[in-house]
Amino acid sequence: MHSGKVKRGYTRPLDLKNGHIEMNHGSGGRAMTQLIDQLFLAAFDNDFLRQRNDQACFSCTSGRMVIATDSHVITPLFFPGGNIGSLSVHGTINDVVMSGARPHYLAASFILEEGFPLADLKRIVDAMAQAAQAAGVPIITGDTKVVERGSGDGVFITTTGIGMVPEGIHISGENAKPGDKILLSGTMGDHGIAVMSLRDNLSFHTHIESDSASLHDLVATMIAAVPDIHVLRDPTRGGVATALNEIAHQSAVGMMLYEKKLPVRQQVSAACEFLGLDPLYVANEGKLIALCAPDDADQLLTAMRLHPLGNQAAIIGEVIEDSHCFVQMETRFGGKRVVDWLSGEQLPRIC
Amino acid sequence: MKYIDEFRDGDLAQKIAANIAVEVNQRRSYHLMEFCGGHTHAISRYGIVDLLPDNVRMIHGPGCPVCVLPVGRIEYAIQLAQIPHLILCSYGDMLRIPTANGTSLQKIKAQGADVRIVYSCADAVSIAQRNPERPVVFLAIGFETTTPPTAVAIKQAHALGLTNFSVFCNHVLTPSAISHILQSPEVRQLGLMSLDGFIGPAHVSTVIGSRPYEYFAEEFQKPVVIAGFEPLDVMQAILMLIRQLNEGRAEVENEFTRAVLPEGNIKAQLLVAEVFELRRTFEWRGLGLVPYSALKIKSCYADFDAEQRFQIPMTSIADNKACECGAILRGVKQPQDCKIFGTVCTPENPIGSCMVSSEGACAAYYSYGRFRDAYPATKVS
Numbered sequence: 001m002h003s004g005k006v007k008r009g010y011t012r013p014l015d016l017k018n019g020h021i022e023m024n025h026g027s028g029g030r031a032m033t034q035l036i037d038q039l040f041l042a043a044f045d046n047d048f049l050r051q052r053n054d055q056a057c058f059s060c061t062s063g064r065m066v067i068a069t070d071s072h073v074i075t076p077l078f079f080p081g082g083n084i085g086s087l088s089v090h091g092t093i094n095d096v097v098m099s100g101a102r103p104h105y106l107a108a109s110f111i112l113e114e115g116f117p118l119a120d121l122k123r124i125v126d127a128m129a130q131a132a133q134a135a136g137v138p139i140i141t142g143d144t145k146v147v148e149r150g151s152g153d154g155v156f157i158t159t160t161g162i163g164m165v166p167e168g169i170h171i172s173g174e175n176a177k178p179g180d181k182i183l184l185s186g187t188m189g190d191h192g193i194a195v196m197s198l199r200d201n202l203s204f205h206t207h208i209e210s211d212s213a214s215l216h217d218l219v220a221t222m223i224a225a226v227p228d229i230h231v232l233r234d235p236t237r238g239g240v241a242t243a244l245n246e247i248a249h250q251s252a253v254g255m256m257l258y259e260k261k262l263p264v265r266q267q268v269s270a271a272c273e274f275l276g277l278d279p280l281y282v283a284n285e286g287k288l289i290a291l292c293a294p295d296d297a298d299q300l301l302t303a304m305r306l307h308p309l310g311n312q313a314a315i316i317g318e319v320i321e322d323s324h325c326f327v328q329m330e331t332r333f334g335g336k337r338v339v340d341w342l343s344g345e346q347l348p349r350i351c
Numbered sequence: 352m353k354y355i356d357e358f359r360d361g362d363l364a365q366k367i368a369a370n371i372a373v374e375v376n377q378r379r380s381y382h383l384m385e386f387c388g389g390h391t392h393a394i395s396r397y398g399i400v401d402l403l404p405d406n407v408r409m410i411h412g413p414g415c416p417v418c419v420l421p422v423g424r425i426e427y428a429i430q431l432a433q434i435p436h437l438i439l440c441s442y443g444d445m446l447r448i449p450t451a452n453g454t455s456l457q458k459i460k461a462q463g464a465d466v467r468i469v470y471s472c473a474d475a476v477s478i479a480q481r482n483p484e485r486p487v488v489f490l491a492i493g494f495e496t497t498t499p500p501t502a503v504a505i506k507q508a509h510a511l512g513l514t515n516f517s518v519f520c521n522h523v524l525t526p527s528a529i530s531h532i533l534q535s536p537e538v539r540q541l542g543l544m545s546l547d548g549f550i551g552p553a554h555v556s557t558v559i560g561s562r563p564y565e566y567f568a569e570e571f572q573k574p575v576v577i578a579g580f581e582p583l584d585v586m587q588a589i590l591m592l593i594r595q596l597n598e599g600r601a602e603v604e605n606e607f608t609r610a611v612l613p614e615g616n617i618k619a620q621l622l623v624a625e626v627f628e629l630r631r632t633f634e635w636r637g638l639g640l641v642p643y644s645a646l647k648i649k650s651c652y653a654d655f656d657a658e659q660r661f662q663i664p665m666t667s668i669a670d671n672k673a674c675e676c677g678a679i680l681r682g683v684k685q686p687q688d689c690k691i692f693g694t695v696c697t698p699e700n701p702i703g704s705c706m707v708s709s710e711g712a713c714a715a716y717y718s719y720g721r722f723r724d725a726y727p728a729t730k731v732s
């Protein structure tokens with residue numbers, strides 16, 4: 001091209017179609033600024049980011065604040081129902097809102113591998129922007145690092161969220177009391193099975209999509225119906241079984257589940273059947289467990305079922321006294337068994 | 352789920368339980384061994400013990416392929432995996448079994464050995480195809496159920512002309528293990544262990560059929576009921592065994608008629624006979640050396656036999672002294688009789704193999720049933 005025809009001040013834009021991440025995208029120089037401006041800022045655009053500071057400064061009202069952080073290392077990066085970008089927004093918002101908080105802001109940190117296609121990164125960043133916008137939680141600060149080829153797996157994303165807990169709400173894993181009812185907002189294991197179905201050593205076909213979703217609105221609806229929810233938890237890695245064991249230990253109580261009441265999609269139970277997995281241990285990314293007093297349970301269940309993300313909610317069990325903190329289950333068969341912590345690793349890298 | 356839920360129906364289970372309760376003779380006890388780990392798992396997972404009267408006792412047998420593999424052979428696999436450039440393909444459970452010095456396939460994998468989890472031996476063959484310059488070994492374990500697929504893999508590798516694929520063969524035979532238990536001094540002479548009848552294997556029997564069990568029923572006067580792995584299958588088999596014992600019969604009965612024929616799967620048997628031959632003797636964890644209880648690769652397929660190809664000396668290594676896996680696999684002890692059960696030995700840090708596989712008696716008991724020790728009163732009936 002003849003240099004005379006190039007406009008003054010022109011810089012060649014980032015090649016978002018065919019370009020790749022290079023080491024200089026993380027070196028702090030012009031290439032990095034270009035990546036931030038043309039990709040991240042363009043997608044996440046808000047007043048905080050436009051100030052281009054290394055931090056975001058915001059004012060807050062008095063009250064209890066919540067902070068949560070979550071790293072996302074999922075493989076494959078794209079899966080039915082989402083990708084690592086949407087997951088990284090949903091995951092952290094969900095961690096924040098399990099305290100009963102309203103989420104306000106997110107921070108995002110990217111570790112990119114040299115050679116990663118910019119087109120894929122754009123898809124991921126766009127999904128993040130869309131998820132953040134849908135939840136009304138802007139990404140107000142961030143960071144980017146590039147590692148040499150072979151030192152990462154495409155992209156790792158860490159997000160941190162901040163929220164405020166409404167007055168009078170005290171939700172914590174240590175609040176479970178004997179007699180409390182245990183509610184689950186929908187079917188178990190959709191995310192884990194959707195991701196598993198894409199692994200190259202497990203070729204099976206399924207139409208299951210990940211349930212990855214932001215639960216802030218469901219939580220707000222639930223709190224409006226029953227302010228005195230004792231415990232909320234999103235059963236991600238390790239599934240419902242692991243989340244309940246954590247709560248049982250935090251609160252020094254036992255639990256009794258009813259196998260008959262556990263909501264599982266038929267495709268998920270079929271996939272679990274031939275993979276030798278138990279849906280109780282398979283990951284979810286858009287479900288929550290709620291514990292409340294028995295008198296509040298029906299009202300809470302009704303509120304959950306009226307919400308699109310809780311329309312298959314069910315009361316799956318109750319809290320009992322137990323110094324051993326066992327989570328037990330009455331099997332469909334009429335016997336009893338322990339629903340133990342997940343031991344070992346059921347699935348690699350699913351969130 | 353169709354064809355599954357029917358065999359997990361709680362109402363039917365209660366009806367069978369009621370029949371069992373009516374038919375048991377209160378003046379005697381019934382000691383029934385489920386040979387297979389698949390049955391052990393079903394019994395624990397569905398809480399079947401809660402549906403049985405106190406005088407019906409289930410004894411967990413040695414039918415868990417991961418559990419019966421002696422430490423020496425795991426050590427052998429570990430040495431194979433440390434050969435430079437070699438890819439060792441294994442079923443997932445094998446990775447966590449600890450050896451005498453505390454190492455495991457999982458640990459050497461973390462240190463850089465190329466150990467890959469596969470879901471079938473066909474995956475190992477395709478890994479060999481994709482890596483023609485590297486030796487690929489499939490760690491073959493299991494009873495008669497997993498043997499035909501290994502035979503197919505070897506034949507496939509032969510047909511493809513793969514020179515980098517071989518199998519470390521650890522396939523074992525169910526009938527010899529049952530004979531060995533029945534002939535053990537604990538059962539025959541010392542009276543340390545009552546054993547009245549067997550729940551016969553499900554998947555193994557689809558391959559070998561029901562005939563091989565007729566010998567035990569006849570020779571040792573022990574009834575055998577072949578049963579599927581679903582919980583209703585197990586309940587029904589228990590009822591059938593109780594009826595045989597009450598009537599003084601010792602026959603082979605088949606509860607799993609939807610899958611098991613008297614002669615088994617002839618095609619699978621022929622495949623196995625083409626590729627494998629009997630070993631004169633084989634070491635089992637818990638049972639020691641059992642004559643004619645395992646298979647090796649025939650000399651015409653010697654190129655695919657990792658033991659011949661790599662010539663690593665095989666050693667016999669004693670189990671950890673505190674570990675009772677041996678006695679548990681023979682049915683002489685229960686998991687909770689072991690001093691290190693649930694304390695030193697847990698699914699996270701297993702000492703013995705029975706704590707590793709989900710089909711192992713210790714893992715099943717620990718993961719599903721340990722509330723029974725904490726609260727003995729929770730047992731129904």
